[in-house]
Amino acid sequence: MKDILTIIFRLTLSCILAATVMGTTFVLTNKAKKHNEHVKEERVAFSLLGFEGEAPESVAMNTVYRYVVSRAGEQFIGYLMPGENDGYVFLQLDLDGNLVTSDEVNLTDEKVRQQADREGGIMNAIGPGNAIRFAEQFQVISNSDERAAYLITGKFPGYKTNIAVMMALNTDFSIIGFEVLEHEEDPGLGGEIEKPYFKNQFKDKPFEVMRDIDVIKEPIPNEYLEALERDLPPEQIEEIMEKYRGNDIYALTGATISAVAVADGLKGMIKKFAYRVSLLDSVTEKNESVSVIF
């Protein structure tokens, strides 16, 4: 009996000790880690869009936040987007895609980035009796007031854990490029999803092809592989890429599950995103009273 008590005591003590060490490290490093992640995301975004270091002056990046609003047993989709006048506008759409209400939200550009401030602002604007839940955010990139591209992030299950990606899309929803932000696939096998020869397969794929993209278990033809790894002169690369543009994705050797996960994940992200943007487009066109930058 005494033995058991000592065991319990010591095991508890070592657990507390370990938790203290890990907790302290977490507290000390968390800020720097978050900062590094933010810097990395920004760099990835710029490189996907083809800017070097900084965005040109004519380019504006507006963030749109999507929320799920529940009110009296019904659900609505809410979009927080910058308004044409200063401040932000919160649009609420019902599940059929019709505009329900649009409210002015009084927020500054700094405050909108903080989740707590942002949600407080929305709640103030739409009044009590509503519950909101954050769903996702995406960025609309415009060049000289013309919509130029979208930047979306997403997560989907890979072979082991979730794979987080950032993807840049043209206004016709063809892929400009994508980057893996975070994954825990096996190095050398599923980890190859980070390699150019896999990522470049998705480059410039049109929406019609991505909509029902599949993965085929065949070795990549040599000329295509060379083009994907950018080993050839640019004109030749363009020619070969054009030839394979309508094709499916070639799987990774020994990691078909990871390759399928990425292809399906991107397919799902693009399909949903295209649907949402077309809804938003029709809403802003039909209702002249809605004055948002989109």
Place this chain on the structure above:
Amino acid sequence: MANDKSNFQLVANGILAENPIFKLALSMCPAVGISTTVMNGVMLGIAVLFVQVFSSVTISLFKDFIHPRIRIPTYTLTIATWVTVIDLTLAATMPEAYAKMGIFVKIIVAFAIITMRLEMFACKEPVSSSFWDGLGMGLGFLVGMVVIGAVREILGSGALLGYDILGFKPLLFFILPSAGFFVVGLMMAFFNYIEIVYKKSREQR
């Protein structure tokens, strides 16, 4: 149990006589899965080296307080703590290195070699010997991973350290996990053969 080996012998022991991969045949699963290139081997090797040294020293420091019946949970807890600490510190201070090494650090918790060294060595020996033993084991693992990685990278993708040297890919099979076992097996046979030859030549003298 007193330890009569010098620090140098402890390190050499980990690399040669008790090499974790070729002699003890421990931690085969991750070793075989990941050692497809030299660079992967180096990354995993460095990560293991650090966790092994830190864990060995910690256990050696606290060896008198660890109840013998709960030593394995305590070891696992120690390893997990160090893995977390190294993972977080790396992410905060060296983002570039973390981008490459992050996935390697996270899989170390389940490595048999580290637990086994704590059980066999660190829980009986003084702190300094445990440090050198941990260093030797870590280096032994690193060497083993690099050798296997080199063989598999040359035979599987015709390259070394990412540089194309053969110009073609001899056998894609060597990249797949199952090939790791063949390479490790052949390596073991090779090392044992050298050992036998060496012993015979000594006997004859």
